[in-house]
Amino acid sequence: xxxxxxxxxxxxxxxxxxxxxxxxxxQSVSSTYLAWYQQKPGQxxxxxxxxxxxxxxGISDRFSGSGSGTDFTLxxxxxxxxxxAVYYCQQYTSLPLxxxxxxxxxxx
Amino acid sequence: xxxxxxxxxxxxxxxxSVKVSCKxxxxxxxxxxxxxVRQAPGQGLEWMGWISxxxxxxxxxxxxxxxxxxxxxxxxxxxxxELRSLISDDTAVYYCARVGRRDSYNRxxxxxGQGTLVTVSS
Numbered sequence: 397x398x399x400x401x402x403x404x405x406x407x408x409x410x411x412x413x414x415x416x417x418x419x420x421x422x423q424s425v426s427s428t429y430l431a432w433y434q435q436k437p438g439q440x441x442x443x444x445x446x447x448x449x450x451x452x453x454g455i456s457d458r459f460s461g462s463g464s465g466t467d468f469t470l471x472x473x474x475x476x477x478x479x480x481a482v483y484y485c486q487q488y489t490s491l492p493l494x495x496x497x498x499x500x501x502x503x504x
Numbered sequence: 505x506x507x508x509x510x511x512x513x514x515x516x517x518x519x520x521s522v523k524v525s526c527k528x529x530x531x532x533x534x535x536x537x538x539x540x541v542r543q544a545p546g547q548g549l550e551w552m553g554w555i556s557x558x559x560x561x562x563x564x565x566x567x568x569x570x571x572x573x574x575x576x577x578x579x580x581x582x583x584x585x586e587l588r589s590l591i592s593d594d595t596a597v598y599y600c601a602r603v604g605r606r607d608s609y610n611r612x613x614x615x616x617g618q619g620t621l622v623t624v625s626s
Contacts, residue, residue: 431612433549440599440616441541441549452614484549488610492565493539493551 398423398487400496408504415472417499419463419485427464429489435498436481444483445470475501506530508600508617515623516590523586524620526600533581534558537603539613540574540585542596552598555583558606590624597621 399422409415419430427448433441443452445461448468458473472479480503485496511525526538540552553564555574562574573586583600597619604611 429610433613440601440619441613442616443612443614446604446612446614452612486549486612488612491563491609493554493609495541495549495551497548 397492398425398490398494400485400487400494402483402485402496402499404499405497406500406502408502409475410504411475411477413475415470415475415479415501417470417472417483417501419468419470419496421466421468421487424465425468425487425489427468429487430461430463430468431486431488432459432461432470433484433486434479434481435484441484472501477503506602506615508602508615510598510600510617510620513621513623515625518591518624518626520590520624521586521588522590522622523584524598524600524622526583526585526617528581528583528602531602533576534578535606537606537609537611538574538576538583539601539603539609541599541601541613543599543619544593544596547596550596552585554603554609556607557583561607563609587622590622592624592626595622595624 401420403418430448432445435441449461482498482500509527534557539554555562575584600617601613602615
């Protein structure tokens with residue numbers, strides 16, 4: 397099973413700041429098969445990034461993904477009020493599909 | 505527009521079974537697979553399994569094997585997830601999600617249902 401470790405657990409930032417979220421895999425993940433999701437309280441997750449760096453339909457260009465192998469990054473260039481949420485990475489290279497534990501981006 | 509609408513919340517006793525439905529609309533049902541994901545209160549996301557709406561093939565998480573069954577009804581564009589022998593640790597919000605391929609699990613989840621809260625009481 398591929399374990400995904402996200403860091404930090406919580407990121408306290410102010411609107412307008414840059415957020416950098418990390419996702420590290422216990423073994424290599426094809427960049428084709430790495431996604432990022434955003435989840436707000438009481439809502440289902442929303443797809444942000446797939447294939448490590450491709451923005452999903454309707455997603456702001458403030459969100460960008462990068463990385464390969466075992467290290468992946470989600471960057472939010474300038475935080476807007478609606479960006480404060482929990483973010484999960486997911487690998488779909490191999491079974492079982494797994495998610496990271498999440499990074500909460502909170503208002504400082 | 506693509507929608508996945510799930511059935512309502514359930515309260516079940518330990519040892520019972522629950523069956524959650526996920527009705528799809530706005531796209532050709534058999535062109536995309538369905539995965540099920542659950543989230544215990546205050547916790548992260550756990551993948552439960554995947555079903556091909558095209559040929560009915562399934563893959564289940566090892567820890568749920570023997571207790572879980574995923575099915576589809578293509579005539580109504582509905583996917584189902586049944587979980588048996590419920591325990592308190594099964595208390596969670598259960599989500600269905602569309603998978604971007606009809607015949608394989610290895611695609612991202614581009615649309616999600618609204619979630620169904622299943623509460624297991626002793």
